[in-house]
Amino acid sequence: MSRRGWALFLAMSLIWGIPYLLIKVAVEDLSPVVVVFGRCVLGAALLLPWTVARGQLRPALRRWRPLLLFTVLEMTGPWLLLAYAEQTLSSSLTGLLVAGVPFVAALAARLVGEEERLGRVRLAGMGLGVVGIAVLLGLDVEGVGLLPLLAIALVVVGYATAPLVVSRALPDVPGVAASAIALTVTAAVYAPFAVPQLDDAARAPGEALVAVLVLGVVCTAVALALFFALIREVGPQRALVITFLNPAVAVLLGVLLLDEPFTLGLAVGLPVIVLGCVLATRRSPVRTTRSELTDVDAAVP
Template identity: 30%
Template sequence: MKAADYARLIVLAAIWGASFIFMRVAAPAFGTAWTAEGRLLVAALVLAAWFRFAGFDAQWRRHWKAYAAIGLVNLALPSLLYAFALRHVSASVGAVLNATAPMFGALLAAFFLAERFTARKAAGCICGIAGVVLVVGPGAMDQTPMFGYAVAACLSACLCYGYNGVLMRRYAPGLPSRGVAVGGQLAAALMLLPLLPFALPPGPVGALEISNLLALALLGNALGFVMYFRLISDVGATRALTVTYLMPLFAVLWGMLFLGESLPASALAGGVLILAGTVLVTRG
């Protein structure tokens, strides 16, 4: 990897780590459905306008089924689940749990794609499970009545991310990467649109909440996806996946600096175990 590649990797991890902060601020005011829809729709429209100006053809008629499948599994469902979760848990906890996605991916790839499940991957999954127990176990965090549901939502979102890896193996060889970025988000936004009349924002919505939702859409979804696919193109998917290790570190740092969050020692130890498990799985 070149110095420019490392720089993009670190910037992307910082942006995606900050996305948990943006969600933590926006979601309690906008609610679950409006937070998810807002980030997806704004990002999709911006990317569509950008790519159209650049003369890029997403080949909608040819790939719409793939875009819809990826949009549902990788964007619509996880966006809803995380918007719900971050109304009830800290950004730091949400980000640390997000690092379990590669473990779900390894398990699902072994089941659906007959991919070899090595001893190293098994050890990584065991580390991840132990880490989750430390992060969310009794006494680890100040647990509200909704804490368990929020943790389940985070892990369900990671399961979706893992299954998206299966879909990408199946569809990605024929898909333009920029088409996935804009097509998936537009499909996801259309899927969530019917929910909005039935889930009005609980409020109050002010300038702070609006600016965080826009930052989530423009930085986390629009710019983040473009940077990620550029990294995959330049250095390959395996090296680009390194962002998974760095993202929780930035999220914890941003949470401490901007939201006054803190993680107890047991949760920090659990986060280390989850990251170690992620390394074992992705390099197994």
């Protein structure tokens, strides 16, 4: 990847490693609907005025059909399902399960005719990433209900296919504009269910309210703008490899900020994950044959 690609990649790995912990804190005292509504309102409040001021709202709305599909796949469905699942699942296990996104993305890309190659080196990198996460966190699903696992499976499908919508159907829509519209639509969808609960939510502990605030400002408004830039810089499949580092970031935050123990699994698993990410994000060589002139790696500047 380019230097800009690596900078965006590392920023997104950090920013989207935080939400699993924040959601876990928030749903201890707030309903999943209120959590999703709150983060969407905050995100839209930041991004929508910017979109209007730059004159991008009306042109973006002309692509309302793919925008609506992106909204459902990236926000409206997954965010509620994540909040629901984390009422019973740990944030670490949730992050581990979501790390399956790149594999589903690769399958989805093949099904829709995406031309990006997944060579042996990149596949090996993905495999190392999964192994590293398993070592890092451990896979302990004993006693976990089926419905939360199904919810995370749907989240994985949504996160894996949403970037394909961006790259294939929304290449000319600015990321901030698309994000602002998606956040506004999602907030409107959940408003009838969340607004009646706001009085009770206002009396929630400060930790829960701060968690929603950070989710809305940093992990939603800022992160979505960066994520669109990352997709256009490195391609949809490679962008999703951030899901390998997200669980590692969550664990590191626990060690650094919450005084959680630095385990052997962390010491061994984290380097394996980093190596897997380096290999999985490696740019495939550009070939000059006619059949490969449309390869995504060749098209990305």
